[in-house]
Amino acid sequence: MVLESGVINFDKKPVVLQPWSSDVESLRLVKSVPVWIRLPSLRLQYWGVNCLSALVSTIGTPIMVDKVTKARTMIKFARILVDMEIAKHLPMHIHYLNERGQVMEQPIDYEWLPTKCSGCKKLGHTAAVCKHAPDAIKKLTEAKNQANAVDIKASGIAANAQDNSSQNKALIETKLKGDRIRDFMNSFFDGWKFYSSSVVEGRIFLIWKAHLVKVEIIQENAQLLHCRVNMLGGNLAYCLSIVYVSNQLETRKSLWSDLATVQRLVKPWIVMGDFNDIFHVDDHLYGRPISVKEMEDARQWLALGEATEMKTLGPNYNWSNKQDGGARIFSKLDRVFSNESWTDVFPLVVAYAQWDVVSDHCYLLIKQGYLCRLGVKPFRFYNMWAAHEKFRETVLHSWYIPLEG
Known part of the structure; x- marks a missing residue:
């Protein structure tokens, strides 16, 4: 009877009850706990019980919606009780598709979490x-x-190595190999999927959240990891190319050839990473001057028109040799490119660059923007229209067109 009475709370914390057994081990016995979560600033059209249940089902099993949320008497946040697995890393955001097919990011606030060693x-x-x-x-x-x-150069649809809010990440020049990969994942990205191989090991390391995206590797070599990413919960997919280009001019030539002929199973395409190359003269500050020949291959690929550079907010230079005084050199080596189809599907996506205390590179974050609606724009009549030779004819023609409703 006690076990069937539902959720019991004491001091605003859930009391977990299980049948007694002589072989009781708390970690094996208690795999999930009910946790009240808040979804701040969630739009009212998603406050229905079915919508809220669908949203939180990506992080756990919905139990009940708070009565204040049901009545919508306080709209600062939606509150829902969710049964969550406590052995996994708890996400801080929920990603979903809105009615326009755009990817939205909803923050999560946990009212209480169990203490974990x-x-x-x-x-x-x-x-x-x-x-x-x-x-x-x-x-x-x-x-x-x-x-x-690890000298992590974090790129991809990503942030820095310990930011777990994004869907998938690409870590560049990690030097992670063998057992160190498992230790790294268990310590920082428990529950995430990852890809590494003898071809890209120590250079490119891709990780993702399996409940949000599905990743299919298409092509790989020492400078390129190309894959298809399917976003679960919708019909959106895109091709992602992560590059870690050699600092040798002759070796870099094969990378530009690969990017020009890479197989794109779906039209939207994004390319990002450490290009180790200069596209423009003003992308380099101090140190040895950059010759036109060094920029030739990169600019020839850009001239093909397959992709254009994505707008990136943050510092103009994203690499430094971290030397002092006159020996300091700045360059723009990390970039994000996308094609026209990507812009059509993800029109509000922007890139951010931010310096990291460990690496000599900035990390890159690709994030979904939001439309700012200012209300209905009023109709304005401009007097100059009346001066047009066909103004009267056009107005009379439109005036006599029959309208319904």
Whole structure:
């Protein structure tokens, strides 16, 4: 009877009840807990029970909607109780398609989360009081040191290495190989899918959220990882090319040839990463002058018209040699390109660049923008229209056209 009575709360925290057993182990027994979540600034057209259930079903199993949310008496946020798996990383955003087919990002606020030890990964205590703290913390610290020692150039539909809000990420020049890949994923991206191979290992590393996107690798070599990305929950798909171009001029030539002939299974296409090349003279500041020959191959590919550079907000130069004084050099090596079909499908997407404290490169973030609606524009009549020779004829013709409604 107690187990069937529904959700029980004490001190605004859920009380988890399970049948007693002589072999009780809390981590195995409790796999999920009911958590109240808030969806701030969610538009009212999505406040229906069915819409809210569909939204939160990507992160857990919906249980009930708050009565205030049902009545819509307070519209600051929508509140819903969700049964969530606590062993996985908890997302901070929900991505969904609005009525116009645009990808929207909805923030999530958790009213309460269970305490989880960062060392042994068990619930109910912190690493400070963990009985296994010496070994567990040692392993965790070692994994973090390995990750921090990685000169990560984060690109892709991505942010920095520890930002878990995006759908998929590409990490450039990671130097991660073998067991270090597993340690890195377990420490920072638990529950994410990843792709690495002997061809791109240590150079390009792609990770994604399997419940949001499906990734199909099409082509790879030492400088390029090309794939198709299907966005789950809709019929949108695009091709993504992640590049980490060689700093040798002759080796770079094959990359431009690959980009010119790459197979695009769907029309929208985005190319991004470390191009290690200069497209314009003003993309380089200080140091040795850049010759026209060094820019020739890159500019010839751009002249094909297959893609144009995406507007990028942030610093103009996204690489530095981190030297002091007169030895400092700045360059723009990391770029984002997209084709016309990408702009048609994702018209509000913009790129952001931001400096990182570990890497000598900025990381790139591709983010969905939002339409700003200012209301209905009033009709304005301009006197100059009346001076047109066919003004009277056009007005009379339109005046006598029959209208219904």
